[in-house]
Amino acid sequence: MTQADPADQVANAQVLGREFATAIVVFHEAVGRLLGLSAVERKCLDLLQRLGPVTAGAVGEHTGLTTGAVTRMLDRLAKAGYVRRAPDPHDRRKVVVHLLPNERMDALMAMAFGPFVDDLGTIMTHYDEKETRAILDWASRTTGALITSTRRISGLDA
Template sequence: MPQKSPVRRSALLAELSTESRRYMAAYALFNQAVADHLRIHPTDLQCLNLLSLEAEPVTTGRIAELTGLTTGSATRLVDRLERAGYVTRERDTADRRRVLVATVPERMAEFGAVWGRLSRDWAAMFEAYDDDEVALLIAHMRRTVELGAGQIARLRSGEFDAAQGGA
């Protein structure tokens, strides 16, 4: 492993911090623009994205887990998606007490078509990377998802405020 220069490392970490902030802001603004295009809330957009990755209909509790929202907020999110025609609620045939949230295939096809058109440019950008770089990006994204979920939990639990002396 090459020797790290403390000065270069410090400069790189400072640049990484700056670019990370730009990256997160750019993604949030991109997410807002896609949501505006679809006439839905940005959180609803990401919920649809997550639901499209699920193999089966899920409970509202599962949606809360996926999004990091409280169950009350997840219920309101499902209400909005249902009004917009993206999901339906249906009784679980195995347990009639449970209600499952299912996506509406036609609406998800519309949703997928928008992402499909947008993803072409992303795919072209990734073509510039070799396999090792793509693997690094995948590892980074997975670690970011895990870290983000932990940070969401800390923020929601109040741990962050307690650690800061309530500030």
């Protein structure tokens, strides 16, 4: 058995990484369209679902978006009826963003993500515990690199 050329492995990994990233972006754009939102706006709602009420600054920290971009996005989400802003009960100088209950959104998310989550469960049965830890480590490190890169790029348009 011959060893694969490292340069070919890197090139193949780069192509696969680009295809993977494209698939993620296109999927989230399609999910956002279900709600009349962009992919970034939809992912902001996901962030609020996971974190609960947070400041706009926290949204920026978790996304890597600039303060201005977060403010404009939250304005659009509030106008569309997905979020509301309220004074922070612990520090009245701050504003906290709350996700509003939305049965339509919940139903569409279940329709979009239910089969996907099932597919992921099936995919993960192909890996043992060590491989699963490696996959999760890769996903965690890649997420951090993406957030760092988003912050760097966002600083370029300031």
